[in-house]
Amino acid sequence: MLLAVVFVGYFIFGVSENMKGPALPRMQDDFGLSEWQLGLLLALNSIGFLLACSFAGQAIERIGLRTALLLTFGFMAASGWLIGGAPSFAPFAGAFFFLYAWNGLLEIALAVLSARLFTKNTGFMMNLSHFFYGLSSTASPLAATAVMGWSPGGGELGWRGMYAVLLLVCVLPMIPALAARFPKASAPPAGETRATWRSFAKDKVAWSIVVLLSLGVTAELAAGGWLVNYLEKEYAWQPLRASGLLSAFFFCFMISRLVFGPLTDKIGFVRSVVLFAGLSGALTCTGVLLGESGAVLLALAGAGIGPVYPTVMALLAKRYPHGTDAAITFTVTAIGILGVAGNFAIGAATDAFGYRAGYFLIGGCALGCAAIAAALYRGLRREGSVL
Template sequence: MNPEESQIQPAKRWNSLWLLLVVFTGFLIFGFSENSKGPALPRMQADFSLSEWQIGLLLSLNSLGYLLACSFTIVLTNKLGLRFTMLMAFGSMAISGLFMYLSYNYAALSASYFLMYVGNGILEIGLALLTARIFVKNTGMMMNLSHFFYGLSSIVAPLFASMLMGLHLFDMTLSWGGMYLVMLSLAIIPMIPALFASFPKDTVPVEERVSYVSYMKDPAAWLIVGILSFGVVSELAVGGWLVNFLEKAYEWTPTAAAGMLSAFFVCFTAARLILGPVTDRIGFIKSLIIFSGSSGLFTVAAIVTGEPGAFLFALAGIGIAPIYPTVMAYLARYYSRNSDTAITFTVTMMGIACIIGNLLIGGITEWTKDLFSNETGSELGLLRGLQAGYLFIALCALLCMVLSVILYRFLNKRGGAL
């Protein structure tokens, strides 16, 4: 090895370290951002006198910010590079925390959430593109490992959020606004390695890239959109609705309900750490079938068995956890030369599904509650409404399994499933 090569090797190692820090800390912040809302939503609902429908509308309309970000992030990345994209994502999230703290009504809260979702959308696309470019070996394991850090922060996010909301400083309580200010300020941390890292570029020539129109003609592309959409709706709905369900259906304390959400994320995180190598060994599509099916069945069992079976809500996290990283690994491997197009299209369509999913959960809960309240009273009506909304979450996981089976058969006919 000549002197020039000996100098290049340490530089490459340092750059790899910086990139890994961006990925891992980025997923940590993503987990805090997404899963602090569980304990916060009931407090927001009480402060602004919001109905279940308005909560669902808040989550759905503000997902438009996420969807908007998905639509322009790939253009942003191509024009200004991944470094600028990542810095913009983290900066948007940090600023949204300040606006959240200053929110004084439902409209201001919605605007703040909108900005946070914009940052989340940019970050999700940016991290997906970055991991697809750097994890070229053991893709399933590395994708699950990086998403493990999302689960890691998701474990402590509900408990940390509950603790911060009850914290007294300068003769005042932080409440949910102060909690978001603190939590989202952490987005400044991953900006540091992002400034030092040299980000990989897309090496596929422009003339060889598949257009969105061509990509949309592939039936497998739409099947994977459905799989990811149902899987992510089921996953993210837990963070938004589980605490609300346990507090109102079973009259759990906020601390106990947040503890069960953290237990869900313990299972969720452990699954991503342990099951990553399994996806590489048994295949991505078979993994999706097994994991999504088990999550749906655990959730149905939790609802049917009532409060004694509440622990099954946590176990459902084992099955739903590997869905997103396994789909990303599939896209990075199956569409290796056009992963930017595949990932951006898939995640954007998923964003639309998340908007519809949150609306449906809120609407189903409200409609069923009103239906049963007229016949059996408001208390039982609320319970039936919450159960119906959560059964829809389970249904999403089971539909994810069904579409995975269809994709597996389709790919086998076409030449083999990954």
């Protein structure tokens, strides 16, 4: 039952995060948004995500993992109807903010549950869990495009109806969540104290992890949010073709977690991030420089960025075994702050210099993630604590 909650939960997370790709150009046309306003919308999503993350740890401690997950899944399903029924940009942005706030709580709750559950082969199991995120991320752009074209009663559902329909899937993991028996946080050994936000904030390694993961997550989510727009506006691709390449990105993203997950336990978590993030950044930047003929490289970049997030979650679980909840909450909250800046930067670069500049910045974020991870590896090796 717990595996069902984790796996289906991450599947839901992938749907809610990546169904927006094919819908964004339609939203932009309906509300008459500029690229800067589109970047602002994505930044507001990051703010909602951030606010939820900031109190997620306390909420989970007070109401328990089960209740937190049940509330999250229920309100995420309801947000689809709020988004679909929004009459203008302001309530639409508010409904999006509401969805991503609950996404933030879901992110923390699933990460905490995974850390408590997967105490052996942590790298592999974290990547396997996130494989389901990749699976739904692969399918959701094509599913969103297909559902937008449905014509029940003679009229197309469009992006509004698509959000209302697809987010109904959020009710599915509520069933195993009600039946499962949830694990509690492990107590530290005698003489040791549990890691807290305060102790975590004083740890240089912790901040290195925050920065590298912020860059990695920005590269991952920005590809999901901007790739379709980039292909349609820069190369005049049709929506179905552009959505197909986004699905190819997430297919590579998904398979890499399944294939490379076991390797992270063998070659080390930090070295894995250096390798995978560097590969993603190199492929993205090369794909932009080559133009339309290099578009396939933008999809292959998903194979590099895919294992980064779950591998860092495994690193946190191993480095902070008695305080993983605080470590995860602090890290995800901090990357939410930097994610706001990242979305603003990408939107501003696109607005000022064009789509190529904005997408090139996405590749730069992945390369920055690899560079920080390399510096962290050298520091951990000096102190003899490489993981």
